[in-house]
Amino acid sequence: MNKIESPEESRKKFDRIFTDLTRSIVKKDELTRFWFFILLMFIGVGLWGWIIQIDKGLGVTGMRDYVSWGLYIANFVFFVAVSLVGLLISSVLQLLNFSWGKTISRAAEQIAIATVALAGIIIVMDMGRPDRLLNVFLHGRFASPIVWDLTVVSTYLAISVLLFYIPLIPDLAIMRDRMGSKVPAWKLKIYTILALGWNGNPQQYAIVYHAVRVLMILIIPIGLSIHTVTSWLFAATLRPGWDSTIFGPYFVVGAFVAGTAALIILMYVYRLRYGLKDYFDDFHFDKMGRLLVLVCLVYLYFNINEFLVPAYKMKSAEGVHLKDLFSGAYAFLFWFVQIAGIALPIVLIRIKYFRKPLPLSIISVFVLFSAWFKRYLIVIPTMEHPFLPVQNVPEHFHHYAPTSTEIMIMLFSFFTSIFIISVLAKFFPVITIWEYAEEKGIDRKYFTEKS
Amino acid sequence: MENKNRRNFMKTLLASIGAAGVAGSSSILSSCDRIEAVDGDKITLLTSSGELVEVDKSQLKPAELPSLSQNQKQGREGLPGKSWVMVIDLSKCRNARECMKACQNHHQLRPEQHHINVLQMQDAEHTAPYFMPKPCQHCDNPPCTKVCPVNATFKREDGIVLIDNERCIGCRFCIAACPYSARVFNWFEPRDAEKYEGVTYNIEANVPQKKGTISKCLFSADLLRDGKLPSCVSACPNGVYWFGDRNEDAVTNGTTKETLSFSKLLSEGAAYTLMKDLGTEPRVYYLPAKDRAFPFTGEQV
Numbered sequence: 123m124n125k126i127e128s129p130e131e132s133r134k135k136f137d138r139i140f141t142d143l144t145r146s147i148v149k150k151d152e153l154t155r156f157w158f159f160i161l162l163m164f165i166g167v168g169l170w171g172w173i174i175q176i177d178k179g180l181g182v183t184g185m186r187d188y189v190s191w192g193l194y195i196a197n198f199v200f201f202v203a204v205s206l207v208g209l210l211i212s213s214v215l216q217l218l219n220f221s222w223g224k225t226i227s228r229a230a231e232q233i234a235i236a237t238v239a240l241a242g243i244i245i246v247m248d249m250g251r252p253d254r255l256l257n258v259f260l261h262g263r264f265a266s267p268i269v270w271d272l273t274v275v276s277t278y279l280a281i282s283v284l285l286f287y288i289p290l291i292p293d294l295a296i297m298r299d300r301m302g303s304k305v306p307a308w309k310l311k312i313y314t315i316l317a318l319g320w321n322g323n324p325q326q327y328a329i330v331y332h333a334v335r336v337l338m339i340l341i342i343p344i345g346l347s348i349h350t351v352t353s354w355l356f357a358a359t360l361r362p363g364w365d366s367t368i369f370g371p372y373f374v375v376g377a378f379v380a381g382t383a384a385l386i387i388l389m390y391v392y393r394l395r396y397g398l399k400d401y402f403d404d405f406h407f408d409k410m411g412r413l414l415v416l417v418c419l420v421y422l423y424f425n426i427n428e429f430l431v432p433a434y435k436m437k438s439a440e441g442v443h444l445k446d447l448f449s450g451a452y453a454f455l456f457w458f459v460q461i462a463g464i465a466l467p468i469v470l471i472r473i474k475y476f477r478k479p480l481p482l483s484i485i486s487v488f489v490l491f492s493a494w495f496k497r498y499l500i501v502i503p504t505m506e507h508p509f510l511p512v513q514n515v516p517e518h519f520h521h522y523a524p525t526s527t528e529i530m531i532m533l534f535s536f537f538t539s540i541f542i543i544s545v546l547a548k549f550f551p552v553i554t555i556w557e558y559a560e561e562k563g564i565d566r567k568y569f570t571e572k573s
Numbered sequence: 574m575e576n577k578n579r580r581n582f583m584k585t586l587l588a589s590i591g592a593a594g595v596a597g598s599s600s601i602l603s604s605c606d607r608i609e610a611v612d613g614d615k616i617t618l619l620t621s622s623g624e625l626v627e628v629d630k631s632q633l634k635p636a637e638l639p640s641l642s643q644n645q646k647q648g649r650e651g652l653p654g655k656s657w658v659m660v661i662d663l664s665k666c667r668n669a670r671e672c673m674k675a676c677q678n679h680h681q682l683r684p685e686q687h688h689i690n691v692l693q694m695q696d697a698e699h700t701a702p703y704f705m706p707k708p709c710q711h712c713d714n715p716p717c718t719k720v721c722p723v724n725a726t727f728k729r730e731d732g733i734v735l736i737d738n739e740r741c742i743g744c745r746f747c748i749a750a751c752p753y754s755a756r757v758f759n760w761f762e763p764r765d766a767e768k769y770e771g772v773t774y775n776i777e778a779n780v781p782q783k784k785g786t787i788s789k790c791l792f793s794a795d796l797l798r799d800g801k802l803p804s805c806v807s808a809c810p811n812g813v814y815w816f817g818d819r820n821e822d823a824v825t826n827g828t829t830k831e832t833l834s835f836s837k838l839l840s841e842g843a844a845y846t847l848m849k850d851l852g853t854e855p856r857v858y859y860l861p862a863k864d865r866a867f868p869f870t871g872e873q874v
Contacts, residue, residue: 179784180743181760187686190748190758250743250758250785254723257742261723268722268746360716360752360851508754509848510707513692514673515685 132564133571139559140300143551146396147297148304154548161541168534171527172247180250182527188512189505189522193532194248195355196497199373201241201539202275202352203493206374207381208234208282209345213338222409224557225401229388231286232552233381236542238279238348244535267354274347281341286546287316288333292556295320296569309549322570349373356500362439363504372424378417379463380493383486386410388543390483392552401553404478411477414489418468425464443507451521452503455495463492623678641773645737648776648794651729657792658732659708659806660815660824660838662860666691666704667811667867675808679793681780683764686757688790689805693871702869703862706813708805709734709755709790710847710855717747717756726787732819732856733794736779738786747787752851756789792816802827811866819856 175182185192211230215223246252262269294317301310320326353373356364366372386407393402432440433448447456467485470476476485502522512520524532556569614630639647668691676688688708695702711734718726718734725741728734748756763769763782772781777794793803801807806814806827817824817835825832838844842860 179759179761186760187748187757188754190745248744250745251741254740254742257723257725257740261725261740263722263724266720266722266746268720268744272722355746356749358720359750360853361749505749509752510754511692511694512754514687514690519685 129568132568135562136559136564136568139562139564140296140555142396142398142401143553143555143558144297144301144304145398146392146547146552147301147309147549149396157544158541161537161544164533164537165541168530168532168537171530171534174527175247175531176252182525184518184522184524184528186519186522187515188508188519189502191248191501191505192522193498193524193528194244196494196501197532197535198241198244198248199352199497199500200380200494201237201244201535202348203373203377203380203497204384204490205234205238205241205278205282205381206345206349206377207385208238208285209341210378210381211385212285213341213345217338220409221561222406224561225553226385226389226406226410228286228289228550228554229392229552230381230385231282232543232546233384233388234282235279235286235546236539237384238275238282239542240535240539242275242279243538244531247531247535267351267358270351271348271355274344274351278341278344278348281337281344285334285337285341288330288337289554289557290550291317291320291330292322292327292569293551293554295322296555297551299570312549322566327566346374349377356504361504362437362507362509363443363500366428368424368427372428375417375421375424376493376496379414379421380490382410382414382417383489383493386414386486387483387490390479390486392547393479396552398553401558402479407479407482408474408477411471411482414482414486415468415471418464418471418489422464422468425460439507439509443504446503446507447499452499456499459492459496459499462488463496641739644774645739645776647798648735648737649727649729651731651733651735651794652797653730654820655731655797656819657711657797657856658817658819658824658835659711659792659803659857660835660842660844660860661706661857662813662815662842663703663705663862664860664864665811665813665866666706666862668693668704668871669810671808671810672706672805672814675804676790679780679804680778680788680791681764681769681782682757682788683761686788688755688757688788701862702871703865704869704871705859705862706805707753707755707847708792708857710753710853710857711790711792713854713856714852716750716752716851716853720746720750722746729794731797733792733797734789735776735791735794736787736789737776738779738783738788739774739776741783741786743785743787745787752848752853756787759784759786759788 183192183194207230211223212227212234216227246255249255258269258272264270294313297305298310298313298317301313350370350373353369357366357369359365389402389406389410392398429444429447433444436444446452467489470485471482476482506521556566559569560566615627616630616633618626618628620626670691672689673687673691676682677684677686680688682688689706691704691706693702694705711732713728713732715728715734718728721727722744723740723742725738726734726736726747743758745758748758759782762784766781766784769781774781774783775795777791777798779788779791782788793801793805796803802816802825803814806816809827812826812828814827815824815833815835815838816827817832819835822835823832824835824838838860839858843863844858844860846855846858
């Protein structure tokens with residue numbers, strides 16, 4: 123980037139960037155309050171649902187002995203999937219030197235933290251005995267994929283938090299120095315503590331660069347592991363529909379699709395809500411659109427492998443499962459997911475118009491919904507078709523339908539993850555100020571000046 | 574005083590029936606729920622088949638019932654030197670379902686929970702339908718124990734796959750992993766939960782059942798320890814079940830009490846195992862539904 127000439131101009135420009143990027147923190151209006159009220163209400167309702175479930179037993183859900191995993195597990199897989207956007211944007215893109223990724227990497231990390239944290243919570247909510255959670259540590263068996271999953275998910279959460287926090291430190295110092303009376307004193311105090319005495323000397327920047335780079339590399343194997351291991355929860359069983367060798371990469375690519383779509387939506391929301399038109403601009407949406415097409419194409423390839431090959435052979439148990447998806451009870455959902463979640467974005471987003479912010483965001487909403495239903499289709503139909511016939515049990519054991527309590531708890535997980543993102547946006551800038559300013563050619567010395 | 578009486582009472586509760594006792598039900602103890610100690614010498618007990626019987630108090634003697642931790646320890650170890658196997662003769666099954674009833678009584682199961690389930694099977698379009706009792710297959714390469722994150726389900730040395738519902742976290746991964754649909758979950762409070770409240774957990778019968786945990790067929794490991802046959806085996810009126818020890822190469826029929834050579838029964842009866850190609854190596858063998866003793870009475874599947 124070209125250097126900026128005069129100090130005045132630099133200061134002015136930096137002031138503008140600072141004002142724009144801290145708007146999410148300073149902004150106080152009815153809508154914010156209303157938004158948090160809605161979020162907290164749904165969180166409360168969901169927690170109430172969980173209390174009912176703990177009291178009465180998991181029987182309050184639609185799950186029974188045959189379909190013994192339902193919405194929660196589908197949701198868990200969905201959350202792990204979306205969280206992978208952190209890996210894709212703030213690590214892979216940066217390491218490949220795509221500088222446009224810098225602007226969106228904090229939003230990507232927000233999503234990563236919020237969703238992977240909820241993945242951890244929803245899995246506890248799925249347990250029959252959440253009070254015995256500690257048993258996993260006391261009696262953990264390393265041969266169980268659940269223990270692998272627990273290990274990598276918690277590691278991914280830790281690295282994601284660090285990857286969010288470390289590049290934030292210079293920003294925290296900037297806010298500490300410049301926020302003054304714009305935020306309450308306690309918030310300023312938080313910034314001061316979290317800024318760890320940052321004064322912007324070159325050694326400190328060197329440490330941040332180094333630490334971030336190490337984390338970017340570390341997060342790649344961990345990120346790939348979380349979704350690969352999550353896929354193994356299914357692929358490690360003998361069941362038709364799950365007994366597949368490509369589940370690992372199939373899930374990882376599906377995760378990139380879901381995560382990219384989620385990030386596009388979040389970018390659009392920030393752009394609209396915090397007036398960040400010049401920051402999340404058409405260029406970023408254009409790039410994200412192209413990225414979405416790319417991952418969708420790879421996902422299409424995996425889907426063809428996953429369905430066409432077994433469908434060609436139609437092995438007995440596999441055949442029952444596939445027929446149910448292609449033309450049976452799940453046909454509508456299945457084809458909706460394949461078309462709205464994969465085919466449509468590939469066809470449409472290749473047209474330039476659909477890479478504009480609004481059309482792209484609308485397509486992303488469809489992609490994200492499809493991604494959720496895709497997880498539902500991965501978990502439930504397979505369980506409805508065990509090898510041996512389902513007999514001598516009540517009718518509702520044969521088919522799965524989620525109950526209201528289950529939906530309450532699912533809504534809890536959605537709204538809590540959105541709540542986490544909202545809180546992060548309320549406390550910290552949604553774009554890294556210092557990186558962005560640097561990108562625009564403003565010298566570092568202006569960052570720490572008191573305004 | 575009240576307390577002391579209660580303690581004495583509890584002691585009586587921990588009693589077993591002498592040889593002269595009632596209709597050979599050794600599981601009387603594990604399933605007795607309440608003892609009404611009346612002034613006299615009579616005592617009312619609930620047998621495993623669900624009947625109330627009056628027993629002379631003098632016939633009761635204190636038993637050495639292991640504590641929970643001992644019970645869990647010996648339950649994990651299994652019976653040394655044994656290698657339990659079951660042979661199910663499909664040609665004898667006429668869907669009497671006495672096995673299912675006895676099992677549900679023994680393991681305190683709800684009506685929709687089956688450790689053993691008699692299925693109506695038909696292998697191909699033009700083949701004859703038949704009834705197939707399906708207990709846990711007690712695989713030698715069990716997919717369920719592999720995936721358990723807390724070692725709450727495990728393979729014992731005598732071949733039985735057992736569950737410790739004091740440890741189970743209720744993740745239900747084992748249900749997903751089992752290709753035989755052998756496992757059930759306690760989605761609600763188990764049957765008669767209040768009745769069995771405070772009763773010490775018996776790992777080898779998996780009773781009392783616990784909300785939020787798994788249950789499944791255990792070959793009635795508690796009965797085996799007492800030298801008895803599993804409850805389904807002895808409940809069968811039609812001679813379907815053979816049960817025994819592979820190491821001794823002997824299996825006993827639950828109905829006729831006839832004992833045969835296990836290997837001979839398998840080779841002469843052309844025995845097979847369920848879904849052999851999955852590599853689970855079941856310990857439950859089936860004799861084909863050939864020369865049926867009874868006509869098939871179910872609906873065509």
